[in-house]
Amino acid sequence: MTAYLLDWVNLLGRWVHMITGIAWIGASFYFIWLDNSLETPKSAADSEKGVSGEVWSVHGGGMYHAQKYRLAPATMPEHLHWFKWEAYTTWITGMFMLALMYWYGAEIYLIDPGVAELSKTAAIAIGIAVIVVGWFAYDKLCESDISKNETTMAAILFVTLTLIAFGLCQLFSGRGAYMHFGAMLGTIMVGNVFFVIIPGQKDLVRAKEEGREPDPIHGIRGKQRSVHNTYFTLPVLFVMISNHYAMTYGHKYNWLILIVITLIGALIRIYFVARHKGKASLTPIIAAFILLAGLVAVVAPQQSDRLSVKLSGAVDIDSIHKIVTERCSSCHANTPTQPGFQAAPKGIVFETPEDITRQATIIHQQTVVTKAMPIGNLTAMTDEERASIDAWFVQLK
Numbered sequence: 001m002t003a004y005l006l007d008w009v010n011l012l013g014r015w016v017h018m019i020t021g022i023a024w025i026g027a028s029f030y031f032i033w034l035d036n037s038l039e040t041p042k043s044a045a046d047s048e049k050g051v052s053g054e055v056w057s058v059h060g061g062g063m064y065h066a067q068k069y070r071l072a073p074a075t076m077p078e079h080l081h082w083f084k085w086e087a088y089t090t091w092i093t094g095m096f097m098l099a100l101m102y103w104y105g106a107e108i109y110l111i112d113p114g115v116a117e118l119s120k121t122a123a124i125a126i127g128i129a130v131i132v133v134g135w136f137a138y139d140k141l142c143e144s145d146i147s148k149n150e151t152t153m154a155a156i157l158f159v160t161l162t163l164i165a166f167g168l169c170q171l172f173s174g175r176g177a178y179m180h181f182g183a184m185l186g187t188i189m190v191g192n193v194f195f196v197i198i199p200g201q202k203d204l205v206r207a208k209e210e211g212r213e214p215d216p217i218h219g220i221r222g223k224q225r226s227v228h229n230t231y232f233t234l235p236v237l238f239v240m241i242s243n244h245y246a247m248t249y250g251h252k253y254n255w256l257i258l259i260v261i262t263l264i265g266a267l268i269r270i271y272f273v274a275r276h277k278g279k280a281s282l283t284p285i286i287a288a289f290i291l292l293a294g295l296v297a298v299v300a301p302q303q304s305d306r307l308s309v310k311l312s313g314a315v316d317i318d319s320i321h322k323i324v325t326e327r328c329s330s331c332h333a334n335t336p337t338q339p340g341f342q343a344a345p346k347g348i349v350f351e352t353p354e355d356i357t358r359q360a361t362i363i364h365q366q367t368v369v370t371k372a373m374p375i376g377n378l379t380a381m382t383d384e385e386r387a388s389i390d391a392w393f394v395q396l397k
């Protein structure tokens with residue numbers, strides 16, 4: 001019953017996370033587009049009112065005319081809409097999912113004894129530390145003079161993120177490492193909203209009410225942080241779907257794949273931001289596609305990845321059935337016996353020899369090519385068993 005209810009908690013947490021995430025990133029993309037598409041106001045009266053830019057658009061059967069003020073209008077509007085709860089709710093539900101799946105279920109999703117023999121407590125502590133320290137270090141860096149030079153700042157961020165990706169992949173299961181990398185970046189994005197952007201906006205409103213000049217530092221800081229946020233967006237979204245792709249997180253060089261995809265995501269976003277401004281160079285998007293093509297080629301399964309284990313006997317469906325029953329069927333059965341599993345994960349069941357032969361390709365993919373299964377190697381599958389599956393699979397073809 002507990003496992004069943006937890007499945008519902010998981011479903012609802014994920015659903016809300018997705019909905020608020022879409023609302024947040026959707027609004028954020030829209031405002032980046034808006035800000036970069038502004039034109040000088042046509043009417044002199046608008047300019048005098050303090051309007052610095054405007055844009056006309058059509059959507060959902062209506063025409064919209066958005067205007068941006070240099071600072072604020074002469075009199076504050078009665079209702080001023082703030083965009084913040086989308087970001088906060090995304091973070092809260094995201095942390096909830098992280099805690100539920102990767103911390104509460106650390107033995108399954110976070111720890112891989114083949115990578116590092118961590119205790120559950122140590123693994124969770126490292127996970128939390130990466131997220132907390134990640135935010136504080138990033139925030140300090142942004143406040144230092146170093147951040148004034150954008151190229152230096154980008155280079156430092158890139159090198160640090162590479163080191164973090166590498167470090168996490170030496171400690172956690174591939175998917176656990178990826179998810180903590182994404183959670184750290186996502187936390188930085190929400191931290192930027194909560195600690196920098198929103199307080200800056202509040203000061204702007206307060207200054208207006210008190211009739212004083214707002215401190216320009218808030219504008220500069222807010223701009224810097226929202227630029228970072230926009231480049232972090234695509235990498236974070238990749239991480240959120242990455243657990244479907246064991247070819248990435250399950251690869252020997254998973255950290256490198258993660259950082260290359262992060263770079264590709266940032267380059268694609270750079271291109272789109274420039275496009276909104278109407279002067280996009282194709283270089284970033286071409287670079288992104290070259291990297292992507294390189295990645296596809298390099299990640300392709302190699303013959304040399306074959307396990308060099310001597311097999312003691314012949315492999316036939318009976319021996320494979322025995323291995324799969326022992327190593328997989330505690331979870332992948334109609335009625336799983338593994339605690340915490342209410343139903344076969346992804347509906348994939350291996351009970352009869354026919355189940356196994358029919359699903360040979362995915363079994364081979366998960367146990368030999370990516371070694372993503374058994375998840376967290378909970379059932380302690382040996383290399384010899386993986387090699388047997390490999391040999392059996394080659395015979396089948």
Ligand code: HEC
Nearest residue numbers: 243244327328331338345362363366367373374375378379
């Ligand atoms: C401890 C439980 C557990 C064991 C043991 C286990 N699996 Fe899984 N398996 C899972 C979970 C959980 C998922 C879903 C992962 C996800 O959420 O993406 C899964 C997913 C899969 C998938 C689908 C992957 C995809 O992304 O489409 C395959 C194939 C698979 N397992 C094969 C195996 C094989 C083969 C074995 C035995 C060598 C095995 N599993 C052992 C828990 C387990």
